[in-house]
Amino acid sequence: MPDTATVSSESEFSGHAHVAAPPPAGVDVRHDWSLSEVRALYELPLLDLVHKAQTVHRAVFVDNKVQLCSLLSIKTGGCPEDCSYCPQAARYKTGVKAEKLMALPDVLDAASKARAAGATRFCMGAAWREVKDGPQFDSVLEMVRGVRALGMEACATLGMLSESQAKRLREAGLSAYNHNLDTSPEHYGDIISTRTYEDRLRTLNRVRDAGISVCCGGIIGMGESVDDRCNLLRTLANQEHHPESVPINALVAVEGTPLQEQQRVETVDMVRTIATARILMPQSMVRLSAGRQQMNEEAQLLCMMAGANSLFFGEKLLTTGNPEYTQDMALLEKAGIRPLEPRQEG
Numbered sequence: 001m002p003d004t005a006t007v008s009s010e011s012e013f014s015g016h017a018h019v020a021a022p023p024p025a026g027v028d029v030r031h032d033w034s035l036s037e038v039r040a041l042y043e044l045p046l047l048d049l050v051h052k053a054q055t056v057h058r059a060v061f062v063d064n065k066v067q068l069c070s071l072l073s074i075k076t077g078g079c080p081e082d083c084s085y086c087p088q089a090a091r092y093k094t095g096v097k098a099e100k101l102m103a104l105p106d107v108l109d110a111a112s113k114a115r116a117a118g119a120t121r122f123c124m125g126a127a128w129r130e131v132k133d134g135p136q137f138d139s140v141l142e143m144v145r146g147v148r149a150l151g152m153e154a155c156a157t158l159g160m161l162s163e164s165q166a167k168r169l170r171e172a173g174l175s176a177y178n179h180n181l182d183t184s185p186e187h188y189g190d191i192i193s194t195r196t197y198e199d200r201l202r203t204l205n206r207v208r209d210a211g212i213s214v215c216c217g218g219i220i221g222m223g224e225s226v227d228d229r230c231n232l233l234r235t236l237a238n239q240e241h242h243p244e245s246v247p248i249n250a251l252v253a254v255e256g257t258p259l260q261e262q263q264r265v266e267t268v269d270m271v272r273t274i275a276t277a278r279i280l281m282p283q284s285m286v287r288l289s290a291g292r293q294q295m296n297e298e299a300q301l302l303c304m305m306a307g308a309n310s311l312f313f314g315e316k317l318l319t320t321g322n323p324e325y326t327q328d329m330a331l332l333e334k335a336g337i338r339p340l341e342p343r344q345e346g
Contacts (some may be wrong), residue, residue, distance in 0.1 A: 009018065024059045027282050031238050038230040042276045046268060053275035053307040057280045066284060066332065067121060067310040067340045069155075071115035074143065075101045075126035075136075075175040081194045083182070085222060085251055088127040093115060094244075094256035099318060101126065101136050103280055108146045117149055118329075118339050121314070122147045123155040123178065128204040129194065130160035137165065140173040148173040155245075160203045167209035176213040179203050184231035187224045208241060216243040217287065221265035222252035229273060237280035245310070246284045248274050250291025265291060271306045278307025283309045295329050304337065 023029050079088045101141045111122045124143060129135050140156065145172030147154040156169065157178035160184035169177065179260055181200055181206045183189065207214055209272065218232045250265040259281065268290070277286050287310040288303050295303075332339060 004041070023282060024231040027056055027059050028244070029282060030280075031240065031242075033234050033237050035227065035231055035234055037046075038234045038276065039226065041279055042226065042233075042272050046271065049272060049275045050302070052307050053278040054305055056258050057278055057307045058210075058310070061283050061309055061311065063338075065309070065338050065340045066118075066161075066304065068328075069121040069123060069287065069312050070111075070117070070119040071125060071312050072107065072110050073104075073127070074107055074124045074126065074140070075099065077127055079127040081127060082127050083191060083194075085182075085219060085254075086189045086269070087254040087257060089257070092256045092258075094254050098127075101139060104139060104142050104146065105144050107143045108150070110148045110261075111150055111152065115152055119152065119154040119311070120285050120340050121155055121175070121310075122150075123157065125157045125178075127160070127162060128159040131158045131162075131165050133165070137168075141168060144165055144169065144172040144174050144255040148175070160199055161206055163206050163209070164333040165204040166212065170210040170212050174212050175229055176215045177207040178215040178245075179207065180217050180219070180220050180247065180249075181222050181232060181235060183222060184228040185235065186227040186231060187222070191222055196270055204239075213244040214241070215245035215247065217245075217247035217277075217289070219249040219271060219290070220292075221262055222255075222259055229269075230276070233273070233277055236277075238310050242281040244284060246277050246281055248277060248308070249289040250294070252290050252294070264294055264321045267302065269293065270295075274303050274308050275306035283315065287312065290332060297334075300331065301335055304335075 006219055014035045034235060044052070075100040075181065076248060077088050077096045078090050079086065081089055083089060087096045092099065107124065114122055124139070124140070125280055144154045144156065148321060153175035154173060156178040179200060181197070183191055204214055204216060216236060220229055236246060248270070251259060251262055252262050252271055253262045274288070286308050288300065288308040289312055292300060
């Protein structure tokens with residue numbers, strides 16, 4: 001069985017992720033959405049869309065708490081991929097320097113501090129195209145074991161995985177694996193050429209088959225059309241099992257990347273995307289991810305009203321800025337929103 005929180009009754013879904021109870025009455029879980037259906041949702045009058053998403057959200061996540069997640073770049077820069085949005089690509093001059101894999105004690109120290117600050121999930125990101133077997137992967141496995149021993153969910157994003165690597169991560173106790181689709185299949189080739197959409201889907205299937213929770217979402221603001229945005233959500237929602245976590249990122253345009261001139265994503269677009277994701281994937285944790293630093297408090301609260309129930313906190317998301325911890329805690333306190341408590345088991 002997956003190493004995840006179980007649900008105490010059919011009418012309650014804990015939100016610690018991963019093993020969802022049967023949906024409550026009136027909540028429709030589907031895997032056969034058409035593009036026209038998704039676009040019709042996305043283009044509802046905004047307040048109607050948010051109300052619809054909030055109704056679904058409250059029916060599933062009855063305690064309405066927000067999960068706090070911390071993300072650490074355990075191996076920064078030097079990536080051979082050409083993702084147009086990414087400052088860690090070696091081919092772009094962004095000021096990000098390639099660094100070696102962090103030492104195990106340093107990673108676990110960061111995880112301990114994140115847990116003390118209220119994080120229930122600790123995510124570790126490495127700028128690799130794919131995982132290579134050997135000492136570095138063995139070190140990552142030790143990091144996973146160490147994070148789980150702290151009583152936290154352990155998440156990793158390491159690039160593409162083989163079937164055996166996914167199994168080894170599962171054996172080490174990995175709770176979730178992040179591997180975003182980024183955008184629609186149609187727009188993908190305009191953003192990345194060094195791996196295919198099918199490569200990403202294969203890794204997701206290997207993660208799922210190994211019994212690891214799937215964390216998969218995308219980025220808006222990369223020059224995509226509304227249809228592209230809707231088709232990304234449709235692709236996620238039409239998987240045999242919805243991703244347990246769906247990060248929604250707003251592009252942070254970094255100087256030196258091909259997308260450096262992209263305009264900032266408007267709040268309304270972010271809210272529409274989150275609300276549509278909540279309706280399409282009602283039992284998933286929808287994560288408000290990159291781009292929060294560019295949002296004021298009201299925009300962030302509107303995203304939470306639309307169905308976002310997880311925040312990444314800390315100074316950085318890998319290599320881009322993120323709101324300060326004290327700001328996040330002050331916002332949640334003012335809004336009367338309680339964070340999920342750290343779990344006690346290892």
